[in-house]
Amino acid sequence: MNNRPMVVVQCWDDGVATDVRLVDILRRHGAKATFNLNAGLHDRHRQFGWIYEGTEVSRLGWDEMKEVYQGFTIANHSLTHPRLELMERAVARREIAEGRDRLQQFFGQAVPGFAYPFGSYNEEIVQLVRESGHVYARTTNNVSHPFPPEDAMLFHPCCHFLAPDLWSRYKMAKQCGVFYFWGHSYELISDVMWNAFEEVIGRISADPDSCWGEVADLFDGEMYTMLVPDK
Ligand SMILES: [Zn+2]
Numbered sequence: 001m002n003n004r005p006m007v008v009v010q011c012w013d014d015g016v017a018t019d020v021r022l023v024d025i026l027r028r029h030g031a032k033a034t035f036n037l038n039a040g041l042h043d044r045h046r047q048f049g050w051i052y053e054g055t056e057v058s059r060l061g062w063d064e065m066k067e068v069y070q071g072f073t074i075a076n077h078s079l080t081h082p083r084l085e086l087m088e089r090a091v092a093r094r095e096i097a098e099g100r101d102r103l104q105q106f107f108g109q110a111v112p113g114f115a116y117p118f119g120s121y122n123e124e125i126v127q128l129v130r131e132s133g134h135v136y137a138r139t140t141n142n143v144s145h146p147f148p149p150e151d152a153m154l155f156h157p158c159c160h161f162l163a164p165d166l167w168s169r170y171k172m173a174k175q176c177g178v179f180y181f182w183g184h185s186y187e188l189i190s191d192v193m194w195n196a197f198e199e200v201i202g203r204i205s206a207d208p209d210s211c212w213g214e215v216a217d218l219f220d221g222e223m224y225t226m227l228v229p230d231k
Pocket residue numbers: 013014077081117118
């Protein structure tokens with residue numbers, strides 16, 4: 001294997017209030033991250049969303065999102081988080097395309113990534129995501145060697161951030177040069193969990209054989225050529 005550091009990428013879904021605490025940790029450790037958002041589900045101010053493990057989950061308001069995600073990358077998670085494969089084609093297309101357009105307009109940055117709501121998709125949905133101009137799309141299927149994916153529209157992560165075998169997957173991923181994990185910050189429901197998470201981030205940041213990266217950069221010419229030299 002080569003001496004290049006492994007690129008570590010992470011992404012977080014659903015645009016929830018606990019992302020505020022998450023980005024504080026990420027910033028303190030110099031970690032990059034992508035946030036997959038549903039442009040059709042946010043109100044001007046923070047709103048109650050649902051209950052998770054007895055705890056209220058709120059969605060962030062538009063009035064705070066620019067500040068919360070400043071310096072991080074935004075990706076599309078569809079307009080309203082439906083099961084896309086159950087929708088009529090035209091409706092699914094709007095969910096995918098308008099979700100991206102609205103995020104690009106609001107954040108004033110290109111939105112190259114997509115994450116399938118509920119991690120579910122079929123061939124037609126994959127095609128619609130591709131046609132809408134996305135550079136890659138993330139599933140929730142966990143694989144040992146995520147990179148390079150056979151199809152950039154089916155980019156499988158290594159594991160969920162709470163996976164008990166995260167470190168062995170991290171080690172395994174060094175063989176392909178990319179470690180990709182994902183999750184939702186609302187799953188961190190106690191200070192013990194938050195502290196454990198911060199330890200994970202700190203440990204990755206301190207690993208001289210790894211560096212934080214942006215998911216879209218993996219599919220950009222330069223880094224792609226570096227990681228997949230024979231292509
Ligand atoms: Zn989601």
